[in-house]
Amino acid sequence: MNNVLVLGAGRVARPLVRHLLSRPNYRVVVASLAPSEGVRRVLAAYPARGRLLEVDAGDPQALLPLLVEADVVVGLVPARLNVEIARLCVREGRPFINTSYTPPEMMELDEPARRRGVLLLNEVGLDPGIDHMSAVRLIRSVRAAGGTVRRLMSCCGGVPAPDANTNPWGYKFSWHPRGVLMAARQPARYLRGGEPVTIPGEELFHHSWPYPVEGLGTFEVYPNRDATHYLEPYRLEGAEGFFRGTVRYPGWCETLRAVAELGLLEVEPVELPAGATWADLTTRRARSGGSAAERAAAVLGTDPDAEVVARLEWAGLLSDRPVGPRRAAPLDMLSERLERLMRYRAGERDLVVLKHTLTAEFPDGSTQILTSKLVATGDPWGDSAMAVTVGLPAAIATDRLLSGRIGAVGVQIPVLPEIYEPVLDQLEELGYGLEESSLTLYPGPLDP
Incomplete structure (x- = not known):
């Protein structure tokens, strides 16, 4: 035992x-x-x-x-x-x-x-975790076929399922809110044209792109930490492009950019006067008067009737409601506020989306675009998709280790075949496999 x-x-x-x-x-x-x-x-x-x-x-x-x-x-x-x-x-x-x-x-x-x-x-959860394992397996299959990986875009996120997407922020918390907000402060790095692109944490949400997912519609994606850190573990030396991204519904990046510009992601405690309200906290950087919406809009360089201001109002961040503690970190106060507002209600489901898009070149001159996709929806009266896709990989790895089938020692992430192959195989047996597709392009009369 x-x-x-x-x-x-x-x-x-x-x-x-x-x-x-x-x-x-x-x-x-x-x-x-x-x-x-x-x-x-x-x-x-x-x-x-x-x-x-x-x-x-x-x-x-x-x-x-x-x-x-x-x-x-x-x-x-x-x-x-x-x-x-x-x-x-x-x-x-x-x-x-x-x-x-x-x-x-x-x-x-x-x-x-x-x-x-x-x-x-x-890093043996979902992101990080299943993203590493499935990406490395895809890369390994290309190499085994004699191909060279030129670009890899790996994006993952957890959001409310469409029928549970009921607030203007397009988000509900399936894990600790403070962790979500702390991740919003992280700098990011990715590879484009063979050169690293570095994004400071305070500029993270200035870099987002539309992100279509077949069968689900168009999301948005923004950079997820330092992708270049994984070039060596993934064996992507020589690749010209590598991006790891976080998937959200459209509008999230605009909202988080506003929250950051208003100082609500600061982790240093601020002193507030007795009776301070959320409007006082949110607009403390304003240099002009007017309503709370007008003061916030002035800081953001937008109109008071802009959608992003309406999202702040919905969350009560421009209200006369007392903010609570007189000395606390804005990020912690915001975390507590959003956790109360943006919980999953009984019977609501979350949605996990993980998608890799890999471009590879082969000796016969062909180019392949390979896609690997996982879409999982939570059980409305049971486990969330996020809980399952984070918890099961760790459980399977634990089982493999205790049964003597993982021999690695030292600090590791799940990019070794002895780890990722059985974990991915068992996830597929449990209904959490990745759907793969490919498109092969050959040189034609219009190619240079």
């Missing part, structure tokens, strides 16, 4: 815990101070092998007694906690699997982890 320690019991934990407990040879301990009701119910269905402990996952001393009893540790906690947990896992010789991006501090643990024979597997 293998022991799995799962740290965190939030939005994405239930599919992972359920998948592991469906295997008769696992005992699962979930450590969380705020477990979701869904996780409680899954554990209750397996009383002999599932256990919930109210433990602070950010407290190494509290975790240590649980960690030494585990055969593997799975982290579903805020990304800022992962490095300390990984450090503890290396010290105690326990593998660690998580769904978050790999920070530089995690990479510093690579050599110690290798010496201890410990795997620290990061």
Whole structure:
């Protein structure tokens, strides 16, 4: 019997815990101070092998007694906690699997982890996760056929399903709102014409493009972090174009650009006078008078009746409602406000879209445009598509590791065939496979 320690019991934990407990040879301990009701119910269905402990996952001393009893540790906690947990896992010789991006501090643990024979597997969710695995498999298939990858556009996002897209922001939270807003502050980088294009965080939402997805309509896409960081893991050396993007409904980028320009993504606390309102906070950069809408419009360089101002009004950001704490970070105040407004209601579904578009050249002179697409919709009375597509890859990887079928050690992301092939295959068996298509173009009379 293998022991799995799962740290965190939030939005994405239930599919992972359920998948592991469906295997008769696992005992699962979930450590969380705020477990979701869904996780409680899954554990209750397996009383002999599932256990919930109210433990602070950010407290190494509290975790240590649980960690030494585990055969593997799975982290579903805020990304800022992962490095300390990984450090503890290396010290105690326990593998660690998580769904978050790999920070530089995690990479510093690579050599110690290798010496201890410990795997620290990061980025094994959806984005990052399934996006890496499916992209690398697509690239590998091109190379196996003798082709050369010239361009890759890899875009992913989670949004409300069309029948649940009921607010003017075109968005609802399927994961922690603060994480969404923090991601909106990240700088980005991609490759165009063989040269890197760098976008500072404060300019991120000035760079967006229409993004059609067959059968779903036109979304918009904006750059997702540093795509060039993955050129080597993807084996894309020599490619002339590589872009990783985030998918949203049209209007999102305009709204987030406005929110940023109004100072609502700042993480440093601001001092507010007693009785300050949301309008006071949102328009504190205004240099002119008038209504809250007029002051906000002046900062944004637009008209008071513009759609983006109407979105701010809908969210109560220009209202006379008291803002709450007198000293807090605007981003945190906005996160709490939007979480109340933009929740999924009972019976509403989310939508996950992942799409790769790859252009490859072959020795016979042909060019192929290959597309790989995953579209998943949540269960209106069960798990969200985001929870499933983040949680299941980590669960499958955990299962593969415990069954002795992953031999890698050190700090890794899921770009090794021993990881991504079985994970993608099992996801397909579970109904979350990617649909692939290709178009082959040959030189013709109008080509130079």
